[in-house]
Amino acid sequence: MKLAAYCCWIVVLGVALLLSHVPVVQGGIFDADYDTPTSVELLAAYPALNTTEREGNPAILCPFLRMLERSGRLDEFKDDTGAPVIPTGDLKQAADDFGCDTTTACGPVIDAVSAGQWFTEAFSFSKLNPFRPSTVDLERLWDAPPVSHECGFTFENGENGVSTDRLESTLGNLLARADLNDGQLVYQDLLDTKNEICASEGVEISSAGLIETQLIFAFMGGVERGYVEYDDVAGFLAINNQVPATKAGQQISALYLLQVREETN
């Protein structure tokens, strides 16, 4: 099962890589270089972020998705009860607005989460309806194999919400590394921190955990600069997450994420 999950990821990344080399795709809307918002633009569009106007939802484990929810961008798509169960198409569009590409980066991950949650969801007749729109339950991200992963930066293995203890220990670990280097973190610092968390839980880092680490580094401008600011990472991981001072200057795509490895390993 685990092996199958890894192969699945390799296929997704492979297809993404191929797509990004097709000239038609490169020149069109799928171009990874197309406009992406700057931090200032993002904050101007979603002023609730960086204020205490609205609390982050600690049941949303992924910091990027927690930020989307906290910004108010997803409110109109919540279900009748107000629960953050969002149609995949709307979630992809929102992720794209925040700088993560729908075709090759966040899109396939959102589809994989939705499929994983369908698999683990309790049986109901509506589940069998082929016309039911696919959704992601943001409060059930831990229940989406193979994308769910252990050794979280902000949650403990098997927990369903952000753990303030884990968050504090992660930030302490990162701060100690940043202090050696003017408040800056290179990719290896994030990866080493992640691997230490995995080791403490007695598990290996999964491909989803690795991609998460790359996404965090890339989102805060790590590919362009070779480092990110500790303050940006800490603000991003917080329950009330903040828009980082420096954000990626390109839309995050699978190809862009591959550059994280090349430049820093």
Ligand SMILES: *[C@@H]1O[C@H](CO)[C@@H](O)[C@H](O)[C@H]1NC(C)=O
């Ligand atoms: C958001 O707030 C954090 C923490 O105060 C700050 O570091 C960051 O620069 C702010 N983001 C923007 C885009 O101003």
